[in-house]
Amino acid sequence: MAAASDAPEAAEHADRLAARLGCPRIEANAVPEEAWCLQTGDRLTLFPPAASKLPSLQPDFLRGPMGHRLRRGRHAAPMLARACAVNAGAPPSVLDLTAGLGRDGMLLAAIGCRVTLVERHPLVALLLEDALARAARELDWVPQRVRLIPADALDCELQPAEVVYLDPMFPPRGKQALVKKEMQLFHRLVGHDEDADALFERGRQLALKRLVVKRPRKAPPLAGMRPSGRIEGKTTRYDLYPAT
Numbered sequence: 607m608a609a610a611s612d613a614p615e616a617a618e619h620a621d622r623l624a625a626r627l628g629c630p631r632i633e634a635n636a637v638p639e640e641a642w643c644l645q646t647g648d649r650l651t652l653f654p655p656a657a658s659k660l661p662s663l664q665p666d667f668l669r670g671p672m673g674h675r676l677r678r679g680r681h682a683a684p685m686l687a688r689a690c691a692v693n694a695g696a697p698p699s700v701l702d703l704t705a706g707l708g709r710d711g712m713l714l715a716a717i718g719c720r721v722t723l724v725e726r727h728p729l730v731a732l733l734l735e736d737a738l739a740r741a742a743r744e745l746d747w748v749p750q751r752v753r754l755i756p757a758d759a760l761d762c763e764l765q766p767a768e769v770v771y772l773d774p775m776f777p778p779r780g781k782q783a784l785v786k787k788e789m790q791l792f793h794r795l796v797g798h799d800e801d802a803d804a805l806f807e808r809g810r811q812l813a814l815k816r817l818v819v820k821r822p823r824k825a826p827p828l829a830g831m832r833p834s835g836r837i838e839g840k841t842t843r844y845d846l847y848p849a850t
């Protein structure tokens with residue numbers, strides 16, 4: 607792992623990131639082939655090792671597909687909105703214990719939920735923090751409704767919320783080659799969340815009204831716990847558990 611800068615003015619930022627991550631700070635043109643590299647500039651970009659032939663990662667909530675989805679509001683994620691019981695006029699508070707790159711959490715915030723995002727992988731949390739900061743400059747609802755906690759949800763203090771949301775990594779199956787390149791990159795970086803069952807317990811303790819677990823459509827339920835309700839799509843489903 608290395609932090610690199612592509613311009614002199616980004617060098618100080620790269621220094622700070624290298625100190626935070628405990629990795630070397632190098633020039634962008636001197637990154638070893640086998641290294642993961644976080645590059646500073648007008649935005650943070652994560653480059654995987656060159657040999658992996660995987661794309662770079664650069665979350666963006668303002669432009670591209672995610673920017674478009676956020677502008678569409680609840681039409682962009684009707685199943686997610688239903689799963690989290692986002693009724694007009696009373697959007698719930700949401701605690702997303704598996705924030706990742708913040709897509710689901712931001713879709714919920716865009717339709718009115720106050721969302722706390724918890725992410726434990728330091729690089730993923732940094733990319734998300736950077737994308738949120740850029741979004742906050744243009745979208746006033748971002749600082750009002752979204753908060754990021756870069757920590758392990760199993761090992762930090764958290765306030766309960768009406769809805770707790772879980773979307774842990776699931777081991778890639780069968781048609782690996784068909785899995786999107788970005789997903790492959792994410793699996794390489796983060797692994798498979800082997801402790802996701804424990805997260806289920808934590809989620810149940812923190813949910814005031816409902817725990818929602820996103821799963822691949824054919825996957826067994828998390829922690830072997832049968833949900834009380836289900837919302838199914840073509841490839842994904844949401845398992846619903848009432849608060850205990």
Ligand SMILES: C[S@@+](CC[C@H](N)C(=O)[O-])C[C@H]1O[C@@H](n2cnc3c(N)ncnc32)[C@H](O)[C@@H]1O
Pocket residue numbers: 703704705706707708709710711724725726727730757758759760773774775776796799805
């Ligand atoms: C599949 S991704 C989530 C994707 C996210 N729903 C989105 O829309 O971008 C799962 C993420 O959960 C994070 N994670 C897993 N267990 C966690 C825990 N105990 N605490 C915090 N983050 C966790 C992983 O690091 C990974 O980034």
